Amino acid sequence: MKPEISRHRPYPAADVPGWDFETDIVVIGFGAAGACAAIEAAQAGAAVMLFERNSGSGGASALSGGEIYIGGGTDAQKAAGFDDTPQAMAAYLKLAGGPCADEAKCDLYAAGALDHYAWLKAQGVPYRGNYLPGKVIEPVDDSTLIWSGSEAAAPFCDQAEPAPRGHVIQHQGWGGGRPLVDILEARAREHGVDVVVDARAVALVREGERIVGAVMRIDNTNRFVRAHKGVVLATGGFVMNEDMRRRYCPETFRIADPIGDKDDGSGIELGVGAGGDAIHMEQFFTTCPWTIPESHAKGVFVNTAGQRFINEDCYHGRVSRTAIDQPGGKVYLLLDSAHFDQPPDFARVSIAGTGATWEEVEAELELPAGTLSATMAFYNAHAREGRDLLFGKRAPILTPLDQAPFVALELNFQSSYFSFFTLGGLRTSVHGEVLDRAGQPIAGLYAAGRCTSGLPAWGHGYSSGLSLADSTFFGRRAGRNAAA
């Protein structure tokens, strides 16, 4: 009897009836991580087959803004007058990784970010090179450099010299992830990477201790693919797999809007089935995109006890992730008439209370008298003096909210648009090797992107561009090392 074909254990090479394909490197998943792995492996002289379960490239990368977290002194940073250093960037990356930080990856990325930026440009990724000040999720014009994290906000700015590090591909409007992947796809094809779409990985193949291939489901048939040098998993996270979320990341059920592509965790399961270690699986990113405008950073977030809980000037993902920690299933964003804009429809944020005083807003929200109103009296009194004694928010974002009428916007975790995706995954070395539970590399098996735990390891420390930085940089290393 033949062994079962399963994601959960490698198929024995001895039982392979015959190899349908043979190549040096098999890459599974055609988002940015898989594309970068394929390019580097091909450029190193390896024959590469790249399998994608969708009908074309993209993955979650193509749904993103195409922004990559890069620093240490880029042309765009210098032109705008920012003296960023690899040391400052490493310090920030470690803060951003918090309790889950992989210090070796932080150091290596900080040291290599400038070279990586040059490589991206060499692939044809265009950057206009200019700086767009202010708070933006993504530029709506073709600007390059934006603040994309919490660098300039307390407590981060006190522990790492701040600089903007979000580098956005030159394009018009939102959604730079699609053109970014298109460019990487073109390079991969130029290098002779053999792309097979509509092909889903259903098993790895092992010979002795080594991963030597994969079983791909193509046209409803299992195809055995021999990888003489290695297999690179680049299949994304598990945000679309409710069963895995229940077991490993149940806090995500507090919120309603997973974002991703086919991110069903299959690469994580393939890797763990081969003996790999999955770490920090409880971590997730979340954001309500309504929290980004500068006018709203000037607002005040309170929980259902009327208490502040964050420096609102932090990155919107940090603000949102901390909001989700609050009891009561919702938080409020308080604004005065000087700082109110109508929420966009997609944010599904409702006006829960208004008033000529904060006491009236408090009453309309049915919060106990003396909670929200006391919070705002305290906040305003100190804001007038340029101080936030609780969370270190600073002028000019710190400003009194005293222009009536006042408004409370309700951000409900279930019904407002809090998008989220998972951050935990396979433990990998800085070389992209999948590590087993004893910390040793699994021969022939590599991984990159959100099927791994990488630079964006901690939900409270996410910054825009960290996941693409991790995916592209460590994807390249995985491909290069697999081909070596």
Added chain:
Amino acid sequence: MKPEISRHRPYPAADVPGWDFETDIVVIGFGAAGACAAIEAAQAGAAVMLFERNSGSGGASALSGGEIYIGGGTDAQKAAGFDDTPQAMAAYLKLAGGPCADEAKCDLYAAGALDHYAWLKAQGVPYRGNYLPGKVIEPVDDSTLIWSGSEAAAPFCDQAEPAPRGHVIQHQGWGGGRPLVDILEARAREHGVDVVVDARAVALVREGERIVGAVMRIDNTNRFVRAHKGVVLATGGFVMNEDMRRRYCPETFRIADPIGDKDDGSGIELGVGAGGDAIHMEQFFTTCPWTIPESHAKGVFVNTAGQRFINEDCYHGRVSRTAIDQPGGKVYLLLDSAHFDQPPDFARVSIAGTGATWEEVEAELELPAGTLSATMAFYNAHAREGRDLLFGKRAPILTPLDQAPFVALELNFQSSYFSFFTLGGLRTSVHGEVLDRAGQPIAGLYAAGRCTSGLPAWGHGYSSGLSLADSTFFGRRAGRNAAA
């Protein structure tokens, strides 16, 4: 070349040079879970060998208070006038499991708790049968029934009919876990269980798809043990394994005092290496034992922003676990002269501020004026009316703190005594089978106790006695089903 002997993958039976021991059931770990598994397996007619890496029984169970969470209408509950039901207990258990609740285990335990209590008595575990009111960690006399969780406190009391359910073995003083394990050990030996101490599990043995034994390290030699019917892992959690904590439960590094025995996660690693699934690995219990006296539940906890964060009347583990979520590395317990007792030395709690008014305390703590003092003014005003509008604390525990002088005790996460242990582990069925990552039982492999994720799955919902309830009840089921 022989395969490596490793916790991380089962050893092939075909490579076993010869069986040093043969039995029906191998139990690994001689705490309460292992003892109960062994007793049931032996009583079902199986030959049982029980291996323990220490020189005698005990494990973390013997370090505990010997309190077991039991309800649904025990003799002690009825004698004290509590009309508890399995339904109310199941509802509480699900709340206690929070986002990690295993509803099937909650329902099964609630339905079976009375029978389990009778079984414990039949083994010889003595219960005086009386009720000890008030808030106690453990009775210092030989009393039976105590409140051991958050049943009577909001929000739990609003969602599940409260009753005390901590049932403590009859003995004098603290530390009922040792006599509890001694009694279970005596029963196991009476049933002919073959106990081998100073024996450490270094691998499982697999034949085809089935776990058929283990490799035990005894006298510096690997011994191969054949288990004709099954292996039961009962090795405890991973609180003593810093490397595992770093990968799976890094928040525990915020606190300094692991409690446990040899809880190095080896059973979890053995199970995962055999294809098992480890779930909710980020969960941990913590408590500062200083938070238990009733006088202190009458106190108020604030974080470093001067904000309350919990109904202080909840179980001390819930209060402490929520405290650890607060930023700033410490929290304060505020008491007035009517409710102050000197902290015990072991709690390492310091007096951080005193004053004739709350404003003076606030100033001495160097908190911004109008934070702590405003919190206390708000709290006291409503406490005088018998209301806690933020967290639902109720009289008589809810009482104004207005008798000068006032005091703030500092509970520092690193230097105060916050003990902790891990709660995540192998995913098991209600039958004690270790489930693989596809949710299917691994033939021949069972587990119980803190190497599994069980009734005490969620750190914020822990109640005293839940871990021993889980260990003894599901340990019995694991042994019985392995022997079947």
